[in-house]
Amino acid sequence: MNLRPLTSDARSRSFDARRKAWRGAALLEVAVAVPIVLVALGMFVQMFLMGSGLRGSGRDSWAASGAAQTLLEEMRNEDFGDICRLYNADPFDDPAGPGTSPGNRFAVPGLPPLEGMVGEIVLPITNSGTEVVPVWELREDVEQAALGMPRDLNGDILVDALDHSEDYTLLPVELRLRWRGVHGPREFSLYTVFAELR
Amino acid sequence: MRRVPRSRSPRSGLTLIELMLAVVLLAIVFAKAHEALTSASKSSGRETREMVLEDQARRVLRQIAYAVMGANRETLIPDTEAPLSTEDLRFQVNLGIQDGEVIWSDPEGVSLEETAAAVFWSQNPGAVDEQRVVWTKLVAPYLAGELPNGMDDNGNGLIDEKGLSFVVDRNSVKISLTLERVGDDGERTVNTVSTTVTCRNLPEPAK
Numbered sequence: 001m002n003l004r005p006l007t008s009d010a011r012s013r014s015f016d017a018r019r020k021a022w023r024g025a026a027l028l029e030v031a032v033a034v035p036i037v038l039v040a041l042g043m044f045v046q047m048f049l050m051g052s053g054l055r056g057s058g059r060d061s062w063a064a065s066g067a068a069q070t071l072l073e074e075m076r077n078e079d080f081g082d083i084c085r086l087y088n089a090d091p092f093d094d095p096a097g098p099g100t101s102p103g104n105r106f107a108v109p110g111l112p113p114l115e116g117m118v119g120e121i122v123l124p125i126t127n128s129g130t131e132v133v134p135v136w137e138l139r140e141d142v143e144q145a146a147l148g149m150p151r152d153l154n155g156d157i158l159v160d161a162l163d164h165s166e167d168y169t170l171l172p173v174e175l176r177l178r179w180r181g182v183h184g185p186r187e188f189s190l191y192t193v194f195a196e197l198r
Numbered sequence: 199m200r201r202v203p204r205s206r207s208p209r210s211g212l213t214l215i216e217l218m219l220a221v222v223l224l225a226i227v228f229a230k231a232h233e234a235l236t237s238a239s240k241s242s243g244r245e246t247r248e249m250v251l252e253d254q255a256r257r258v259l260r261q262i263a264y265a266v267m268g269a270n271r272e273t274l275i276p277d278t279e280a281p282l283s284t285e286d287l288r289f290q291v292n293l294g295i296q297d298g299e300v301i302w303s304d305p306e307g308v309s310l311e312e313t314a315a316a317v318f319w320s321q322n323p324g325a326v327d328e329q330r331v332v333w334t335k336l337v338a339p340y341l342a343g344e345l346p347n348g349m350d351d352n353g354n355g356l357i358d359e360k361g362l363s364f365v366v367d368r369n370s371v372k373i374s375l376t377l378e379r380v381g382d383d384g385e386r387t388v389n390t391v392s393t394t395v396t397c398r399n400l401p402e403p404a405k
Contacts, residue, residue, distance in 0.1 A: 048238070077394075
């Protein structure tokens, strides 16, 4: 066996070779690896956040639909002929005196409004007066396709241009809710028709 | 023989200080990662428990709401109005009309059994042939935020309302339900749901 001692040059070459073999990651490799790891981490975190957001979003939707259904039941609990006057935008025609009725806006606990209040009650009502002196009328001839209007509201088989807030037998209603959700503005609408059974 | 100067080479390994630094850094990183994972796991477990409880509360509330919706307003017992409430509502359902007469169902009831923390529906409540179906357990003794002290603690206009409460307002009934569950880690999860329904059944045959 030849056990010749390594010369200084040979030792140096050997160290260089090993240093090259163990030199670790080059800057380029690190530069590629770090973004990949960051992207993977980001996706992982985003997945968690999305899951959490979806849960919050579902909870909001349930709160909105629950509030709308509860309000419909409260409206149903009123005398049929008073529903329009109780839930329109006009505070001067309230059955128990001006400003005593809930009006056409409502809040929903837990839902942040986009502006004003979260909920709005939409009836086939139009302002036949002016902006300063409004005259709110329940009309059969308003163009509100979502409410199925125009349509006969007092059962006389005619669609006219008169105010039917005193003699309606059908009352189409839309409950519209708008709020600031986890992923941006959200909207929920519920439609129904109240009818007086005779 | 010429002495080779001692210099750091790739074969020299890590110095003690480098090793200590690395160990400390790794320990910190592992501790933080463990903390984050534990926290995420707890949070996820809590959210899951909340969702399950909320789902159960909604389902039972809907069940109660449909039962009350089908009831006849005139048969509601007791006729409790705010600020009082009841946890035991009895009613009858108008099944139809025969020869001009209303056919009534057997009396039904939805009640809270405090000892079992359960809500149950019953047919012929209080009678010997009473039949019961438990709709849910985990009902809190009092509605969330309420204490048995003769005051309205949670600001809902009711005094000392139980975990299941009914309040009658003309033709409608406001139903509130609080479920609570204590997890394995001792954490208490509470969920309260509430709705209002109007009795649909007519008191008399339509003319």
